[in-house]
């Protein structure tokens with residue numbers, strides 16, 4: 001038998017958000033649950049549970065102890081991570097315009113160009129969408145195509161939610 005390896009020792013190299021990762025929660029009374037979701041981080045942080053993960057490999061799988069809960073929370077967006085998302089935790093200076101290729105500019109959802117004047121980069125659209133919904137009420141479609149780089153990005157958004 002072997003001891004679980006340390007996920008924290010791998011720092012950002014540990015693929016916390018890997019879809020096939022199996023998280024196991026061991027409560028102080030010995031009960032075991034698996035999966036992840038709301039509450040997992042809080043319970044582990046409070047010391048009510050210990051969190052493990054099985055990282056499946058092609059030939060063998062390995063058991064890790066999730067001993068860096070901050071990394072875990074950053075990976076799942078529970079704690080804001082500027083490096084991972086490219087986005088500062090501030091009021092973005094964002095401008096939008098209808099994308100030149102949009103042929104239905106009066107549709108419910110339109111493709112827009114977003115220009116960021118605040119120096120942020122969008123590496124994670126979900127985080128940007130959440131921030132813009134809170135800050136400006138923009139309703140950005142996180143399931144639609146998006147891209148870009150530098151200061152200019154394109155994405156889909158509900159037209160009526162866009163403010164100037």
Ligand SMILES: [Zn+2]
Nearest residue numbers: 088092118120
């Ligand atoms: Zn910004």
